[in-house]
Amino acid sequence: MGKIIKGKIVADALNEKLISEVEILKKKGIIPKLLIMRVGSNGSDLAYEKGALKKCKKIGILSEVREFPETIPQDEFISEIKKANEDKAINGILIFRPFPKQLNENLIKYEIAPDKDVDCFSPVNVAKIMEKDPTGFSPCTPSAVIEILKYYNVPMKGRRAVVIGRSMVVGKPVAMLLLNENATVTICHSKTEDMPSVCSQADILVVGIGRAKAVNSQYIKEGAAVIDVGINTDENGNLCGDVDTEDCIEKSSMITPVPGGVGSVTTSILAKHVIKACRQQNGGDSIYE
Ligand SMILES: NC(=O)C1=CN([C@@H]2O[C@H](COP(=O)(O)OP(=O)(O)OC[C@H]3O[C@@H](n4cnc5c(N)ncnc54)[C@H](OP(=O)(O)O)[C@@H]3O)[C@@H](O)[C@H]2O)C=CC1
Ligand SMILES: Nc1nc(=O)c2c([nH]1)NC[C@@H]1CN(c3ccc(C(=O)N[C@@H](CCC(=O)O)C(=O)O)cc3)C=[N+]21
Numbered sequence: 065m066g067k068i069i070k071g072k073i074v075a076d077a078l079n080e081k082l083i084s085e086v087e088i089l090k091k092k093g094i095i096p097k098l099l100i101m102r103v104g105s106n107g108s109d110l111a112y113e114k115g116a117l118k119k120c121k122k123i124g125i126l127s128e129v130r131e132f133p134e135t136i137p138q139d140e141f142i143s144e145i146k147k148a149n150e151d152k153a154i155n156g157i158l159i160f161r162p163f164p165k166q167l168n169e170n171l172i173k174y175e176i177a178p179d180k181d182v183d184c185f186s187p188v189n190v191a192k193i194m195e196k197d198p199t200g201f202s203p204c205t206p207s208a209v210i211e212i213l214k215y216y217n218v219p220m221k222g223r224r225a226v227v228i229g230r231s232m233v234v235g236k237p238v239a240m241l242l243l244n245e246n247a248t249v250t251i252c253h254s255k256t257e258d259m260p261s262v263c264s265q266a267d268i269l270v271v272g273i274g275r276a277k278a279v280n281s282q283y284i285k286e287g288a289a290v291i292d293v294g295i296n297t298d299e300n301g302n303l304c305g306d307v308d309t310e311d312c313i314e315k316s317s318m319i320t321p322v323p324g325g326v327g328s329v330t331t332s333i334l335a336k337h338v339i340k341a342c343r344q345q346n347g348g349d350s351i352y353e
Contacts, residue, residue, distance in 0.1 A: 226266035234272035
């Protein structure tokens with residue numbers, strides 16, 4: 065029988081470190097600041113925003129939300145991004161995705177300053193995770209997955225990892241980060257044939273598809289570590305993941321819950337990235353000397 069591995073413990077350990085890093089910066093007269101740019105008021109954006117603001121406050125990071133109408137024209141949104149890029153008081157920028165259809169993500173992604181891009185929207189940061197360049201910013205949720213695996217001492221090197229989902233926010237970058245940890249990685253998606261047989265070879269199974277409780281025990285290898293990234297609402301309006309935890313707990317060695325799993329670590333990674341951006345913009349590690 066596997067155990068439920070909570071994200072909160074991982075987040076708490078990280079928070080403690082981040083709080084002391086902010087203290088050091090404050091002594092130098094520097095306070096890190098996150099800007100959230102939100103178009104419209106989509107429920108999942110608001111859920112992330114609420115968690116992010118709460119986490120920033122807890123860690124001592126300043127935050128601001130700029131909300132734009134759902135119908136904002138592309139050139140106006142781009143000039144807002146440019147304004148934020150140039151604002152010296154802002155260290156990190158988070159822009160929620162996906163966008164309404166008048167905004168072309170493939171154009172806008174080039175506008176955010178890579179050194180403020182704390183959730184890996186810019187192609188420069190996407191390239192940096194491909195290249196394993198430590199100066200970049202990996203996306204927060206995929207980094208949270210790796211943070212959890214490391215905290216619970218799940219071996220990745222040489223192990224078989226299967227990721228279900230291939231979005232730029234979750235699936236693809238998770239796969240790349242697992243590869244960077246020397247796992248042998250397979251990516252499944254909506255066109256994959258016979259997913260249960262592919263997934264049941266995985267020592268590590270990461271699921272981010274946005275389908276409530278879609279993954280059952282047929283997908284699980286005996287002793288696998290299962291990371292459930294999905295955040296959905298079930299028929300009773302309660303939060304639930306993409307994994308049917310009750311059905312999978314027996315076979316797996318460990319499994320993350322929803323809520324209280326990956327989501328709680330994601331916002332701590334976001335805070336970590338804002339602090340990293342702030343340090344880099346203020347002369348790198350020399351400020352510690
Ligand atoms: N915990 C956290 O902090 C976060 C959680 N999330 C959650 O993670 C989930 C995924 O988010 P996101 O990646 O943005 O979603 P997207 O809708 O952008 O992508 C979903 C991916 O899953 C694949 N997929 C969908 N249905 C199936 C299926 N039945 N079988 C196999 N593959 C499938 C799609 O395949 P294809 O490419 O072929 O269409 C696609 O690649 C959501 O529940 C979201 O709420 C997201 C961000 C942060
Ligand atoms: N550029 C970008 N990056 C994202 O990562 C991104 C995005 N855009 N757009 C929206 C989706 C959705 N998403 C959520 C994250 C946390 C909760 C959530 O509920 N979090 C709770 C915790 C949930 C739990 O405990 O598991 C919290 O932080 O308190 C919901 C949704 C991120 N997304």
